Amino acid sequence: MSAGSRPTAELSRLVHNVHEQGFQELDRVGLSGQRDQGLVSTLISRDLSGSDDLCVSWGRILPGQRHLCHHHPDASEFYVVISGSPLVYLGDEAYRAKPGDGIYIPRGLRHGALNDTDEAVDLVVGVSKPADWEFVHEE
Structure with a gap:
């Protein structure tokens, strides 16, 4: 690439749609053999997009499902609640989230979510590493 030129966009790597990929x-x-519950559609990652600094996914937690409490010693995370009202665990606190909430989860903080409602929860989830972050179960 010469000075002043711009990189070209490879749309097939840069744009992904949750409705198309599912x-x-x-x-x-x-820790006790229970299954982590929920659905995920990765939209931006090292392998999918060539990202070197983050991973972004669309998460869905169906009624009655629980995303087990865990932490990441090497990455921070965020949730943006699109729909639904999950109970989000942050450290020793529980917070009833609502659509429009942006929730920051510093590296090392115990977190998880429970959908104890009758409505599906949709969230945008971001992690500060493009792949290979450590996932440490706490339950």
Whole structure:
């Protein structure tokens, strides 16, 4: 690339749509053998987009599902609640989230979510590493 030139956009790597690619079930198992619950559709990552600094996904927690409490010693995370009102665990606190909430989760902070309502929860989830962050179960 010469001085002053701009990189070209590879739209097939840079743009991904949750409605086109769908969701995958979470596949982790907790400390007592319980299954981590919820659905995820990765939209930006190292492998998918070539990102070197973050990972962004669309998460969905169906009624009655629980995303087990855990922490990441090497990455911070955020949730932006799009719909629904999950109970979000942050350290020793529980917070009833609502659409429009932006929730910051510093690295090392215990967190998880429970959908104890009759409505699906949709959230945008971001992690400060593009891949390979550590996931440490706390339940």
